[in-house]
Structures are given as structure tokens and as C-alpha cells.
Amino acid sequence: MERNRKERLPWAIALLIVTFTIVIALAGGRIISNATHRSSYDYKAVQLASNRKLQVVDDGFVYYDGSYIGAVTTDGRVKWSYLIGTNADFAANANGVAAWAGDMLTLIDSQTGTPSFSGAMETDVLSATIGSRYTAVLLGPEYNSTIVLMEQGGRRINSITLNSQTVIEYGFFSNGSLLWLMSLDTSGTVPSCTVNTYKPGKEMVGSIHDNEQLMYGVVFQSSYFCCAGDTYLKVYDYTGKEDKSRRRKVYGWYMAALDESVLDNPLMAFVPNAQYDSESGMQDVRMIRSDLDQQVRMPYGCQSLIARNDRVYGFSTEGYVAIATQGSPNVYAYALPMLFDKVYGVTANNMAILGNGNIIYILNLS
Numbered sequence: 001m002e003r004n005r006k007e008r009l010p011w012a013i014a015l016l017i018v019t020f021t022i023v024i025a026l027a028g029g030r031i032i033s034n035a036t037h038r039s040s041y042d043y044k045a046v047q048l049a050s051n052r053k054l055q056v057v058d059d060g061f062v063y064y065d066g067s068y069i070g071a072v073t074t075d076g077r078v079k080w081s082y083l084i085g086t087n088a089d090f091a092a093n094a095n096g097v098a099a100w101a102g103d104m105l106t107l108i109d110s111q112t113g114t115p116s117f118s119g120a121m122e123t124d125v126l127s128a129t130i131g132s133r134y135t136a137v138l139l140g141p142e143y144n145s146t147i148v149l150m151e152q153g154g155r156r157i158n159s160i161t162l163n164s165q166t167v168i169e170y171g172f173f174s175n176g177s178l179l180w181l182m183s184l185d186t187s188g189t190v191p192s193c194t195v196n197t198y199k200p201g202k203e204m205v206g207s208i209h210d211n212e213q214l215m216y217g218v219v220f221q222s223s224y225f226c227c228a229g230d231t232y233l234k235v236y237d238y239t240g241k242e243d244k245s246r247r248r249k250v251y252g253w254y255m256a257a258l259d260e261s262v263l264d265n266p267l268m269a270f271v272p273n274a275q276y277d278s279e280s281g282m283q284d285v286r287m288i289r290s291d292l293d294q295q296v297r298m299p300y301g302c303q304s305l306i307a308r309n310d311r312v313y314g315f316s317t318e319g320y321v322a323i324a325t326q327g328s329p330n331v332y333a334y335a336l337p338m339l340f341d342k343v344y345g346v347t348a349n350n351m352a353i354l355g356n357g358n359i360i361y362i363l364n365l366s
Contacts, residue, residue, distance in 0.1 A: 043337065043363040044076040051358045055092045056345030058261065061353050062092035069099055071113065074351040074362055080113025091129050098128035098135065105137060117154030132176030134200050138167055147181065149200045157201045173220050173263065178205060182218055195227060197238055206239040217255050221265045221290065228255045253286055257307040261348065265290055267307045267326060285312055287326055298322040299333045304343035315343045
């Protein structure tokens, strides 16, 4: 009996081992299947003749190939193409595409590719942006420049001359009815930034000048400005009065990503100064939005961060994407099925636009 029991014991152990192995294999199969499912989501490759510039918009991307400006949807379909000529530049958003070459400015409908205005400005166009109601055009030179405000059809409303200043950034807010403008003044002993607000066709509405820090970003929260600086996030009303009760310290952190598709209270992503633009990449991410102030750690060093809706996407040149969601402590990472050297952004329906030279990948991250 004892011998028989000893003979049966190895078989019982073997059976347990086999059963355990099968369970682990099945469980592992599910894990691998899930990871493979996420990492092999459908993607499309679009071959461009040349890729001089590309910007992501809500439903795809807009590109310039050295002659044409074109729009491509997230299903890889060419929506329109417009011959703009050589040495051009552009800025695209949901309201339209502003394109320029030298002193020539062209405003293009984002859905049809039809120009609503094309004409010469007084001096070279440095940049332009189309809002829901107006268009702002920055004219050279870079120092002592001029902002021209136009209606969508091209009729001029007024001009703003910026003496002894360099424009850093500008755009529209309050449903497109007001213009904000951040400029740098280097005429004094210490460079300083100012944010002014204007009513198109009328006088200045308010002015924000920060003597405590150097501002570098503007975010809108309902009827307030949230200005990012090297020490604080400060909140102001339109006239330039700060609400000090809402001041938040961000010393040692830099705003690496902002969801520019959201005009009111967008998600911001901060990283430690030492990690921004470092070779090892960005891993410690601080997500800020209204009362949310949350820190997460990406499992890989990310060379690019994209803030979109309630997520921060971190892309690693090692071939991974890490996804952090607002309010969740978890960060999920997935292997990507292609090689890429450029991250352009994420569309409104969670499609990542990645590039490898003239090949553009449209990858589903849902």
C-alpha cells in the first residue's frame, strides 16, 4: 500500500503541474491576447509626396508638401487639396486653415478647401490663426510687429501695433469674440511678459503683467485666464485682476502639453524641468485641470506628451504608448505596431497621428 501510494504521488503531482500550467497558459493567453489586441489595433498608412509640415485637427490632419496644402481624414481619405505654391507655411484648426508665403495670405475653409480670402498684406506674414468669428494675422518684423484683425471674408477691422515687444503667442477666447496676446518686452533690464486682451474693432479690455515670474502659457477657465509661469499658475479675470486664492505653485515643473482643442478649462500636463527635453524622456507627469492636481509615473521615458480630452498620451521612441486618464491612478502601456520618429498629435476620436518620414500612420488608440 505504501509503495502504491508512493507510485501514485508523482502522477498526482504531475497532474497538478499540468493543470496549473494549463491555467497559467490560459490566463497568459488572455493577457497576451489583450495586449496584442491593443497593440495591433487597426491603423492606416498614408504616403505623402513630401512632408514639409503637418498639423493634427479634430477629424484628421492638414499637411503641406512643398506645393499643395491638403486635408486627410482619420480613415485615410484625402478631403481636399489646394495649390499654395512654394515656401509656404500654415496654421490649421477646426475653424479653417490660414496659409501664407511672403506677404501673401490665404484663408481656406477647413471642410471644402475653398479659399475665402487671398491677398497681399503690407509686410511679410509671420503667422496667422482663424477663430470662429475673426482672423488674426501677425505681420513682420518680429520686433515691433503688428497684429491685423479681419473678418472671415477678409475685411479688416483694426490693427494693433506692438512697440518694443515680441509676440510669443495669441489667439481668440470667449466664443471667439475677444483676442488675447502674449508678448515679451526685452527693453528693460529684466525680460518680462504681458498678456493683453482686446475686443476686435475696439480698445484694449485688460492687461496682465507679472513681475514675480516669467509667464509662458495661457489657459482659459470659464471667465478667467490661467497663466502658467516658472513658479506659479495664476488666475486672472479679463481686466487683469488676480484671484490669489486660486494661485497654484508649479515651481520646478514645466507645462509640456496642453489640450489646445478645448477652449474652456483644458487639461494641462506638467513634467519636472530636468525631464523636459531630456534624452531619457519624461516619466513623472502632473495633470492639472481646475481642482484636479494629480501625479502619475509613465512606465517608459516619453519623448512626446499629448494632452487630449481627459487623457495624457506618452509616446516613447522605444515603440510604446502610455496612457494616463484624469482621476485614475493607473497608467497603461502598449506596444505600437510600427516604427515612428515623429508624434504629431491625437484627434478628437482618439486616433494617433504618427510619422516616419513621408509615411503617416493613423492609429486607433480607443
